[in-house]
Amino acid sequence: MRNHAIFQNTNPNPNAIIIKAKILESEIREVMKKREQLRQNQNRSMSRRSITWRPPPGNWLKANVDAAYSRSTAEGAIAVVIRDNSGRLLTGESMRIRDYSSLAADAEAMRRALILAINLNMEQMLIESDNLPLVQAVKSKTYIGEVESILRDILLLAESLSNCGFTWVPREGNKVADRVAKCSLAGQLEENWRRKPLR
Missing domain, CATH: 1.20.5 (Single alpha-helices involved in coiled-coils or other helix-helix interfaces)
Structure with missing residues (x-):
């Protein structure tokens, strides 16, 4: 102007x-x-x-755990995926369950990972979940009312391993266990999923 x-x-x-x-x-x-x-x-x-899957340190193994849960049917499926520090799939497990909440289903998956590690003599195990309250409760050895009995089992089972740790990972870093649980709940999990390369 x-x-x-x-x-x-x-x-x-x-x-x-x-x-x-x-x-x-x-x-x-x-x-x-x-x-x-x-x-x-x-x-x-x-x-x-x-955010991707991160390998465990040294000679440790990592068990990624997750659960899929349907509130309307009270049905769920849990998944355990165990890999070494090169990312090679060693074993895994998936099963259908009946439960009362998604937290309980995630806690069942964590308990199942410990049972699997003990049965297979896997002494150095890192268990990874995307359920933050569950991981915090286990690490601090505190109890959440609705899953108190499962948490007690988890802490007791963890003592049976010479080295055992628990870590939280965002959902994006827990994709394989998440996919296995969801496919299992939907009845779409392939029989040979343990022998396929996982991403």
Whole structure:
């Protein structure tokens, strides 16, 4: 407007200039806000994709556990997938169960992993679950009312192994156990799933 006033001899309207500047400012702010949201969404998406299965340390084995549960039928399926530090599938187990909650089903999967490790003399075992309250309860040796008896079993069984640890992983890092449990619940799990490469 200043250039118009100097070079074209126009008489600028200060109120119109202020209104136009405020409109432009709000448009710029809106564009910047959208760009920031887009950047955050991309970062979230990239971090989700970068979460994968991590190998256990040294000679340890890792048992990823998960459960699928249907509240309407009170039926579920548990999955245990045991791999070495190169990611090679050593063994696994899946079974249908009847239970009263998804937390109870996840706790059953963890208990089953310990039983499997003891029966197969797997002494150094890291058990990984995407159920954070369950992992926290086991690590802190506290009890959650609805699964107290299962948690007591888990802690007792863990003492039978010379080295046993429990870790939490986001669902994206527990995909194989999640898929095995869901397929088992849906009756779609292939008989030879233990002999196939897992991703």
